[in-house]
Amino acid sequence: MTNNTNLLEIRNIDKSFGGVQALSDIDFFLEQGSITGLIGPNGAGKTTLFNLITGLFPADKGEIRFGGRPINNFRVNELVRLGIARTFQNVELFESMTVLENILVGLHTRTRCGIIESIFRFPYIRREEQQARERAIELLEFVGLQDYADRTSTDLPFGWQRLLELARAMASKPRLLLLDEPAAGLNMSETGRLEELIRKVRDQGVTILLVEHDMNLTMSISEKIVVLDQGRKIAEGPPREVQTDEAVMAAYLGKAKS
Amino acid sequence: MQEILQYLFSGLTNGAIYAVIAVGFSMLYSSTDLINFAHGEFVMLGALGMVSLTAGFGLPLIPAFFLTVAGVAAAGMLFERLAIRPVRHPEPIVLIIITVGASIFLRGAGMLIWGKNSYSMPPFSDHPPIDFAGARLLAQSIWILVIVTVVTAALHLFYRRTLTGKAMTACAVSKKAAWIVGIPTKWMVLLAFGLSTGMGAVAGAIISPITMPSYDMGTMLGLKGFCAAMFGGLGSLWGAILGGFLLGILEALGVGFVSSGLKDAAAFILLLLVLYVRPQGILGSADVKRF
Amino acid sequence: MYGRAQKIIYAVFVIAVIILGWSLDNEYYLQLLIFIGLNTLLALSLNMLMGYAGQISLGHAAFYGIGAYVTAILTTTYNVEPILALPAAVGAAMIVAWIVGIPTLRLSGYYLGMGTLGFGMIIHILFREWSSVTGGASGFVGIPPLEIGPLIFDSRRSYFFLVWGVVLLSIIMCRRIIDSRVGRALRSIHDGEKAAAAIGVDTKKLKVQVFVLSAAMAAMAGFLYAHLIYFISPGTFNFVASIRIVTMVVIGGMASIWGALFGASLLTLLPEWLHAFSEFEMVVYGLILMSVMIFLPRGLTRGVIDIYYRYRKSHDK
Known part of the structure; x- marks a missing residue:
């Protein structure tokens, strides 16, 4: 599904470190001007995915497109120039x-x-x-x-x-902004202020992808949620749907038990 | 053929020395994250100490050897206690300058004690050189190879079999974790300094009969030992040994077939190649500081 | 910003140089001040790389040497005019820095230190062993004095003004770079290379650029040195010389331009004072180096300021 409204497209991404498969077959896209939440238990591969998108290391397989353009082999600083912060x-x-x-x-x-x-x-x-x-x-x-x-x-x-x-x-006037746990370490009122700011940023036309453990913030601010677990995408959709998804519940509760 | 063998012998002898010096560097680096630029000076102390104890005080070889090594190790520990432990922010650059300062200090001290002359020291035993297909192997070379083998084996056993050795390995992996499980890390660092400088003294003592030791012999030996440690992989015992022998042999062959003037450059050219191509060294682990 | 304060400092600096230059008649003092100037150039050059961009170099004397040897060989062996040899000397150092910098600056920490050390040793050995060109271990003699058109810099006084003029220009140049977009990017690499790249700084390219700039300044100092002494030998550009430059920067205080001047002055004067200790010179020098680093690791200038603040704090209570 390629159309102009998708700013970022992640297609069938695989990444492993040594023998550990950190991401397998990740596939989703970010619509222009949207806020997307990326969630999952610790070690699900969220940070790895961030680092792939920002060019810290290349993917083993698959393609990342930004504004319709493949960006797999771009270096970190070149991606900033293109509009990823x-x-x-x-x-x-x-x-x-x-x-x-x-x-x-x-x-x-x-x-x-x-x-x-x-x-x-x-x-x-x-x-x-x-x-x-x-x-x-x-x-x-x-x-x-x-x-x-x-x-x-x-x-x-x-x-x-x-x-x-x-x-x-x-x-850097980004078109895509990736926020890695922006609310970690903030108190309630600071988190509220942050939420307001993130919305303001989006209203300027910036697409946002955020990793966040604060579920209240993530669910209230995101239009779409992507859930990762053990390197795989297990659910994707509007917050309400994802919250009731069985696979997601299993991943989180299963994690909680161990 | 005979020529190659001759170069090989001299390479093995020098390589053994580089290996012991490299082990000293590597050992200290793995347990303290510090590169001791004064290491070569401890080699010098070992060589000149040996000369003084045997020729000056007339001690027999074996007590002189152990006394020298013990004395230099004590000096190394004193150095740790007085100049390294008080440093509050042990950043690499600060430690580099402190150890360089120590090396200047020790060289100056060496000059005060022994003057600017070179000394000569008789070989450990006066056996005639051994003939191998026309190539001559000095008796002292055999002494060197034997002592290096014994020291390496002892060190290996120390790290693998004794509790203290294992505790030092634990410190090398993570100082904090070692401290939490009750290992006295400060004491371990002190011990690492003693062992490392003691190894330097061993190197100095065994080469004293073949190098005409003088107060300024340490710097180049230290830097080359350091190169050897890098080839093998900084922080690895067997890497340091392998790196030392490799450097010794390559250098000897270089002298034989290229030019003796560039002998000293060989070590550093190899150092750069290793850094560019495989900075973790031949046997080193992958934790390389490379962005 | 600091526009006015800066201009006042520069004015004071210029006046001090002029007064010293006219009033001093003692050749020895003039010579000493010239050496302080040359060392300041070296310290400034390394400070850009180490103090601001956070990249250590233990082989900086190599560039100093390249500057000196290139001009020595061109002006003496090939009878090139010194002023024409200058761009060649500086350019050669820049080209070498560029070639060596690309692979070396990918390293960091001790590994970078070792890489630059190895490079410095190789260049030093080259000076020593390539005797048909460099004069080998005994050195290179007969370098002509510096002539620029009708001006001949063959007196101590004229050389004093020349060197300190170059120092002033270099200080202004460094200050301007540091206060610019490039300077901020350099400092960002120092503070966090990963974050700097994530903000869009081309860290690899910038590190090589500042390395080349730094090499050019060191080569300039080497050029001036060669035409000052008329004689150069490899010992001036060895490992110890490289370490001395590092020490000037650290003792003066990293990332401080006036600190570089201070560190260079101190390390030029110290050996002169230590002559009084005759054979104890090395011992005392080593002890001073160690003590300063143990007790004032941020350099003497900052160290004294820190002590002052601690004193103030304890008195306020």
């Missing part, structure tokens, strides 16, 4: 830099100054730098951190660090 489960901010500088690095793919240009500081480079700073402030305003622009990023409370990471990912 991600956040990390453990928040990977640049610790020696300020909040603002973190966002400025996020704008890396949307600016072009190289070593030579930086030495000579041509007028258009100054202009670019100025615009980048303005854009960075806007992004900070978007997540509500504009007052902390000059703080060292890792001095922020953990919840704010997640927001900063989200803003940094947004700086």
Whole structure:
């Protein structure tokens, strides 16, 4: 089923590490402008799938298409340029830099100054730098951190660090945003704020795929849920259907017993 | 044929030395994640210590040998206690500079004690060289090969059969886990330093009759031993041994058939090739820091 | 940003250089200051690679040596004008850095250290053994003084101004790179290579680029060194020399431009002071190196600041 409304298509993906089959025959797609939740017990292969989509390592078999274009052999940084951004489960901010500088690095793919240009500081480079700073402030305003622009990023409370990471990912103007457990470590009110922000991001036309253990958040925000278990896709559909799916219940309850 | 055999003999002798030095590096790296750039200086201490004890104090060979090794191992442990343990953030770069500082210090100390002269030391026994199809094998070479074999076997048994050896292996796998099950990790690190520098001293002592030891002999030997450890795979005992012999033999053949001037370069060219092609070494495990 | 403060610092720097250059009549002091300048160039060059991008190099003296040997061979053996030999010397180092950098910079941690160490040793051995071209272990003699058009830099004073002029330009250049998009990308590699790539930084390419830049600066220092002393020998560019550059950067404080100047000054002056210890020189030098790293691992500059803050904190209570 190929049509223009699918931004990301995952087709028959296999991946194994050594002798361990991490993913087998994964097949699904993300509709343009949708929010999709990827769930499954620990070790189901969610992070592996994320790493495949973002180009950290290649798939053994199958195809990943982004905007109709096969992207299997693209490198991580090239994929960002194409429009795929991600956040990390453990928040990977640049610790020696300020909040603002973190966002400025996020704008890396949307600016072009190289070593030579930086030495000579041509007028258009100054202009670019100025615009980048303005854009960075806007992004900070978007997540509500504009007052902390000059703080060292890792001095922020953990919840704010997640927001900063989200803003940094947004700086690359992604068409697809992958969020790896964005609510982990957040309290209730922070999670609420995050949910609101994710919706706002989607309203800007960004397609979102999220891995999340907070079921309340996942179920309320996602239009579609994909369930993985032991490297296989065991269910896919709207949240309500998935919640009552027998295979899913077995996977989760079975896991709970062991 | 005779020529090749002759080169092979000299390669085996040097290889045995590199192997022992490499084992010292590797052992320390596996239990402390540290590369000791002063390791070559402990080899120098072993060689000159041996010279002093035998020629200077007139001790017989065997007590002199054990005393030298024990003394250098003690110096190694003192080094750990005074310069490595107090480091609060043991990042590679900090440890590199500390051990380089130690190597300069030890070289300076060596110069103060022994001066700038080279010494000569009689071989362990005065048997005539043995003839093998026209190639000569020095008696000292046989001493070297025998001692290296015995030391390696002892080390192997230590790691496999004794509780302390197993505890050290556990530390190498995970310091934290080892600490949790009650292994005194600090003591293990100290012991690793003692063993590693002791191995260095063994290397120094057994080559003293064939190298004209002097205070500045350690640096190059240390770097080459290090290359050998890398070929075999950093952190693997048999890898270090294999790497040492391989380096010794390749170097000897290189001297024979290419050029003696580039002998020293061979080790480093091989080092780069190994790093580029197979950074885990020939026998190393796959945990390579390669992005 | 810091525009004004920066300009004031540069102005102070320029005035200090001019005053020192005019007032000092002692050849020995001028020579010492020239060496501080050359070492500052080396420390700056390694600082870009190690301090900012987080990539260690234990073979940086190789590029210093390439700069020196290329100009020595061209100007002496082939009678090329020094000013024409400059681009060749710097260019050669850049090409070597590019070729070596691509496979080497894929490594990290100790492995990267070892790779660069091995490279440095190979180049050093090449200087020593390729005697028909390099003069071998006894060195290369008869390098001509530097002439640029009508200017001949054959006095200590003129060389002092030349070297410190180059240092100033290099400081401005480094500062500009660091404060730009490229500089931030470099620092992002230092903080987390995986995250940097995930944000779109082409980490492989950028690491090689900064390695090449760093090699060019070191070669520049080598070029200036050769035309200062008129004589070079392999010992100046050995493993110990590489480690000395690393030490300057670390003692001055990583990722700090003025720290590089400080570290270079200290490590140039230290051996001079230690001459008083005559044969104890090496022992004392080794002890100092170890103590600084044990007690002030973030370098002397930061270390002193840290101690000050700790002192303040304990007094506030």
